[in-house]
Amino acid sequence: MESWGTMRLAYQALLRSxxxxxxxxxxxxxxxxxxxxxxxxxxxKVIAYxxxxxxxxxxxxxxxxxxxxxYNNQAYIANSRITTYVKLVYYTMxxxxxxxxxxxxxxxxxxxxxxxxxxxxxxxxxxxxxxISIVFPPCRISSTQHTxxxxxxxxxxxxxxxxxxxxxxxxxxxxxxxxxxxEKHPTLKGDVKMVMxxxxxxxxxxxxxxxxxxMAKRLDLESSIVFCVNQxxxxxxxxxxKASVGIHTMWNEHFGIGVVEMMSAGLITIAHDSGxxxxxxxxxxxxxxxxxxxxxxxGYADAMFEAFTMDKKVAFEMRKNARLSVTRxxxxxxxxxxxxxxxxxxxxxx
Amino acid sequence: VATDQNSWFPTHKSIDMFLTxxxxxxxxxxxxxxxxxxxxxxxxxxxxRWGNKSKKRVIAFFHPYCSSGGGGERVLWAIIxxxxxxxxxxxxxxIVIYTVxxxxxxxxxxxxxxxxxxxxxxxxxxxxxxxxxxSLLFVPDVLEKVEERFSLSISASLxxxxxxxxxxxxxxxxNILHLHSRIHISNSLQLTCFMASFTSQTGQADCRC
Numbered sequence: 001m002e003s004w005g006t007m008r009l010a011y012q013a014l015l016r017s018x019x020x021x022x023x024x025x026x027x028x029x030x031x032x033x034x035x036x037x038x039x040x041x042x043x044x045k046v047i048a049y050x051x052x053x054x055x056x057x058x059x060x061x062x063x064x065x066x067x068x069x070x071y072n073n074q075a076y077i078a079n080s081r082i083t084t085y086v087k088l089v090y091y092t093m094x095x096x097x098x099x100x101x102x103x104x105x106x107x108x109x110x111x112x113x114x115x116x117x118x119x120x121x122x123x124x125x126x127x128x129x130x131x132i133s134i135v136f137p138p139c140r141i142s143s144t145q146h147t148x149x150x151x152x153x154x155x156x157x158x159x160x161x162x163x164x165x166x167x168x169x170x171x172x173x174x175x176x177x178x179x180x181x182x183e184k185h186p187t188l189k190g191d192v193k194m195v196m197x198x199x200x201x202x203x204x205x206x207x208x209x210x211x212x213x214x215m216a217k218r219l220d221l222e223s224s225i226v227f228c229v230n231q232x233x234x235x236x237x238x239x240x241x242k243a244s245v246g247i248h249t250m251w252n253e254h255f256g257i258g259v260v261e262m263m264s265a266g267l268i269t270i271a272h273d274s275g276x277x278x279x280x281x282x283x284x285x286x287x288x289x290x291x292x293x294x295x296x297x298x299g300y301a302d303a304m305f306e307a308f309t310m311d312k313k314v315a316f317e318m319r320k321n322a323r324l325s326v327t328r329x330x331x332x333x334x335x336x337x338x339x340x341x342x343x344x345x346x347x348x349x350x
Numbered sequence: 351v352a353t354d355q356n357s358w359f360p361t362h363k364s365i366d367m368f369l370t371x372x373x374x375x376x377x378x379x380x381x382x383x384x385x386x387x388x389x390x391x392x393x394x395x396x397x398x399r400w401g402n403k404s405k406k407r408v409i410a411f412f413h414p415y416c417s418s419g420g421g422g423e424r425v426l427w428a429i430i431x432x433x434x435x436x437x438x439x440x441x442x443x444x445i446v447i448y449t450v451x452x453x454x455x456x457x458x459x460x461x462x463x464x465x466x467x468x469x470x471x472x473x474x475x476x477x478x479x480x481x482x483x484x485s486l487l488f489v490p491d492v493l494e495k496v497e498e499r500f501s502l503s504i505s506a507s508l509x510x511x512x513x514x515x516x517x518x519x520x521x522x523x524x525n526i527l528h529l530h531s532r533i534h535i536s537n538s539l540q541l542t543c544f545m546a547s548f549t550s551q552t553g554q555a556d557c558r559c
Contacts, residue, residue: 044410
């Protein structure tokens, strides 16, 4: 219904162009069904910048395997065989429709290798025409970038987490990991703190925050975790300058701007071993390590311990490499890549 | 044989004939509908493509919530910055942004008139009386806002027009508006996306910002 809604909205929008019907229709919002309206009914060439696929093969296999209850699969749905099959049929039909409308694009730009792999398999006709390319999103690099001196200076023993208090961010895993770190290395308790910076946008997020605070209390981590909610970006920058370790726990994040920001600020970043952070961000730079990857509470606890006990010279090298490696996600790099793609496509002149 | 002829029950042959007739009707109806639909699409496209009076190449952006402050908005303006740079030499591009949300509070409502010069950044359409209160004049303060928020400087010579779709917001449905409320962020964090998902559940999955 929502896809139908976006199609109708796009139709009304294009109708209002009157005698100045667009030649090129650019979508950066992921409303793929608007391509049908723009291309078929108005004859526009379509360019899409895709942040993530509306439906992914991961989602389909997750429903099929019914192996975990996630934010997208409420317990009663995951446990019911019939609803699983119905959901699977619906998702498959939607995937085919999504692939068909996506294939109407003349140029498709995606934000990461993870998104590229999914879009390449879903938008099969666009993939056949070889019009899909990766252009990393423009990230705020300069404002948080620190110097070599910044990498060398002593930072506070803080683990920083940046992300909205949404279920997919998996803040529970961060708290579990901290609890496990203190269980394995009790001397760190009282010495290491975790700061969770994020936004709450409604009752659900508030409820989730309360649940996290209760969890911290239950695990006796009340004094070790600071919740920093709905603060302006200057506060985030302040924490980025103070903290020494960054943590990211979202499974299969399509890109990971938060990870880029932490790396550009010179934090030793521990990111989830999946999605964009694994394939594009926390990757070796000139053969040298730029961060750590983990996927379980044990893995995160070990990585945090490694980050805090790392030799200063090694830590400095890692911070420096991380900082330098993320310059490829800057505004300037986006500008250069996008300009090349759009000029090479010839869509602005034909 | 006599018994067969007097039976009220239809024979195999008559059933076959009936089914063939139904099938032929279905095929005929489908073919007619497909032809009508194709004709309508062709005429629709022809009307807008051939009726295009713009001297510039019009590049349209579909971005219902262009002021939400998210990462999707950053991508929008970063792309417009690139187009502004390309346009600087030949001044051949016109940017149109379809939005439900006004880009800034200082925007004034525009009026479509034939005699206005393109420099006023108004869409020229004499037949668009009903849109008098739906278009928005482009004023330079939005560029200042973009520079302040995203550190992106956009060429002031670039022709940009917003088309305000405030009376069409209901098309998006309450779930998208709900999604919008989630991604309408304060300055605390960057989001990486705006997404029109197809169910509220997948919307939750999609909002991986």
